[in-house]
Amino acid sequence: MKRKIVIIGSGFSSLSAACYLAQENNEVHVYEKNSTLGGRARQLKKEGFTFDMGPSWYWMPDVFESFYNDFGKKTSDLYELDRLDPGYQVVFGENESIAIGDSLEKIYAVFEHEEVGSSTKLKRFMASAKENYTIAIQDLVYRPGLSPLELVTPVTIRKINYFLSNIKKDVYKEFKSPKLRQILQFPVLFLGAKPANTPSFYNFMNWADFGLGTWHPKNGMYRIVEGMVGIAESLGVVFHTDASVSKIEVDASGKAKGILVNGSFVAADVVLSGADYHHTETLLEPKHRAYSEAYWDKKVFAPSSLLFYIGLDKKVKNVFHHNLFFDVDFDTHAQAIYDHPAWPENPLFYANFPSTSDPSMAPEGKEACFLLIPIAPDLEDTPELRAHYYDLVLTRLEKLTQQELKSHVLFKESFCVNDFIEDYNSYKGNAYGMANTLLQTAFLRPKLKSKKVKDLYFTGQLTVPGPGVPPALISGKLVAELIHKKT
Numbered sequence: 494m495k496r497k498i499v500i501i502g503s504g505f506s507s508l509s510a511a512c513y514l515a516q517e518n519n520e521v522h523v524y525e526k527n528s529t530l531g532g533r534a535r536q537l538k539k540e541g542f543t544f545d546m547g548p549s550w551y552w553m554p555d556v557f558e559s560f561y562n563d564f565g566k567k568t569s570d571l572y573e574l575d576r577l578d579p580g581y582q583v584v585f586g587e588n589e590s591i592a593i594g595d596s597l598e599k600i601y602a603v604f605e606h607e608e609v610g611s612s613t614k615l616k617r618f619m620a621s622a623k624e625n626y627t628i629a630i631q632d633l634v635y636r637p638g639l640s641p642l643e644l645v646t647p648v649t650i651r652k653i654n655y656f657l658s659n660i661k662k663d664v665y666k667e668f669k670s671p672k673l674r675q676i677l678q679f680p681v682l683f684l685g686a687k688p689a690n691t692p693s694f695y696n697f698m699n700w701a702d703f704g705l706g707t708w709h710p711k712n713g714m715y716r717i718v719e720g721m722v723g724i725a726e727s728l729g730v731v732f733h734t735d736a737s738v739s740k741i742e743v744d745a746s747g748k749a750k751g752i753l754v755n756g757s758f759v760a761a762d763v764v765l766s767g768a769d770y771h772h773t774e775t776l777l778e779p780k781h782r783a784y785s786e787a788y789w790d791k792k793v794f795a796p797s798s799l800l801f802y803i804g805l806d807k808k809v810k811n812v813f814h815h816n817l818f819f820d821v822d823f824d825t826h827a828q829a830i831y832d833h834p835a836w837p838e839n840p841l842f843y844a845n846f847p848s849t850s851d852p853s854m855a856p857e858g859k860e861a862c863f864l865l866i867p868i869a870p871d872l873e874d875t876p877e878l879r880a881h882y883y884d885l886v887l888t889r890l891e892k893l894t895q896q897e898l899k900s901h902v903l904f905k906e907s908f909c910v911n912d913f914i915e916d917y918n919s920y921k922g923n924a925y926g927m928a929n930t931l932l933q934t935a936f937l938r939p940k941l942k943s944k945k946v947k948d949l950y951f952t953g954q955l956t957v958p959g960p961g962v963p964p965a966l967i968s969g970k971l972v973a974e975l976i977h978k979k980t
């Protein structure tokens with residue numbers, strides 16, 4: 494039976510769910526409060542420069558390919574995808590950096606150069622990471638998180654130890670070089686938690702990093718949004734932008750009956766929200782909410798971020814597409830995010846120069862630069878703080894890459910906690926959802942199906958499987974399957 498399904502928000506999880514639900518012959522409408530689609534993957538275009546405002550790392554290309562295949566397409570039908578070489582560099586000081594190349598052989602050589610004997614250990618580490626990646630994709634992440642039994646398979650039982658130890662412990666046991674230790678712990682940051690709080694099983698992210706590589710869609714990450722919107726529209730999905738949802742209406746029997754969009758009622762058979770889970774529950778009367786404020790307050794959230802989008806009037810040297818500045822203590826910064834939330838005195842930061850590998854991202858002879866400082870959610874966000882960190886980080890960037898930059902800035906835009914709240918209704922201004930700690934994994938995450946309201950569903954980075962673009966694609970598929978099964 495054809496049902497009318499309304500979706501709140503147009504992030505990757507909503508786009509994914511919209512495609513699957515429309516493929517099942519439902520009437521699907523997406524309501525997005527902002528004027529552009531794609532959620533946090535918005536693009537900023539200014540004076541000939543193009544900036545991806547949110548995600549910039551294209552990892553796990555197999556997950557994207559599998560999504561497109563479900564709709565009879567291939568990635569190459571939608572955009573040109575290049576593997577970056579190096580995938581990224583990690584800067585530890587002036588003239589002190591390690592570049593991660595585009596093959597395991599190159600990476601083994603770099604490790605061996607840094608620490609004698611480490612390439613043999615890395616080969617072992619990668620073998621386990623690869624095995625866990627296969628298990629994760631085949632047995633775990635495509636599960637809806639309904640029951641702990643989903644995690645129990647003959648394969649996962651063998652891996653129980655990987656859920657009892659953590660990434661930091663494993664890395665420290667095998668590798669002595671502080672630089673290699675930092676590189677191997679970096680992928681965990683995508684999961685939103687400290688390496689010491691992330692189960693060893695998540696070393697599958699190291700396979701995603703070294704084994705599967707770092708890619709870039711020509712013209713930027715927004716091409717993914719355009720590709721998915723194109724598929725959705727071809728299946729009949731209707732998109733409504735500047736359409737803020739202020740209420741989810743529930744009838745007397747406890748069934749979702751529709752939403753209020755810009756003050757007007759839109760009736761629906763099923764309501765699905767890909768907006769921030771906490772925010773979505775505030776659209777319900779308190780008696781219909783499944784989780785209390787205390788529940789959300791206790792959860793470990795992924796960091797927020799202070800971001801700068803900068804147009805430079807010259808080409809920048811000594812940088813690649815992705816650059817991690819790990820020249821200060823990793824643990825001290827992590828403590829300021831997770832243990833004692835505060836603005837970090839001396840932050841680690843990430844710098845993205847997409848125009849170094851994709852000339853379409855900046856005018857000729859110029860460079861697009863995007864800087865990201867991870868910070869705790871819910872921190873005070875003022876113009877003075879932004880100005881302080883802009884100066885601090887640019888000074889460090891100049892010193893570490895040995896060149897003058899500040900006088901070459903044509904313009905800069907910033908984005909921080911207040912914008913995450915204002916633009917995305919994000920809980921405490923988190924940048925990318927709820928962390929994947931042991932106690933916030935799989936069936937322990939907020940549920941895809943409301944426990945209180947019939948025909949109300951959720952998807953996105955606060956649900957299963959977790960933060961990141963590939964998980965958002967999977968989350969949309971999972972919730973569509975649940976809705977389909979029910980109908």
Ligand SMILES: Cc1cc2nc3c(=O)[nH]c(=O)nc-3n(C[C@H](O)[C@H](O)[C@H](O)COP(=O)(O)OP(=O)(O)OC[C@H]3O[C@@H](n4cnc5c(N)ncnc54)[C@H](O)[C@@H]3O)c2cc1C
Pocket residue numbers: 501502503504505506507524525526527531532533534546547548549550551552736737738739767768769772798800865916917918924925926952953954955959960961962963965
């Ligand atoms: C700065 C940054 C860098 C990142 N880097 C990477 C990366 O490199 N690689 C990677 O894989 N992932 C990265 N991520 C994470 C990734 O972008 C997210 O996990 C993913 O995009 C989340 O998708 P989503 O569908 O869960 O939700 P969102 O993208 O948050 O979409 C939710 C949508 O709902 C809308 N909405 C909210 N309330 C309402 C309402 N009341 N009415 C209507 N609409 C509403 C919002 O406007 C938003 O468009 C990054 C995120 C950020 C912010």
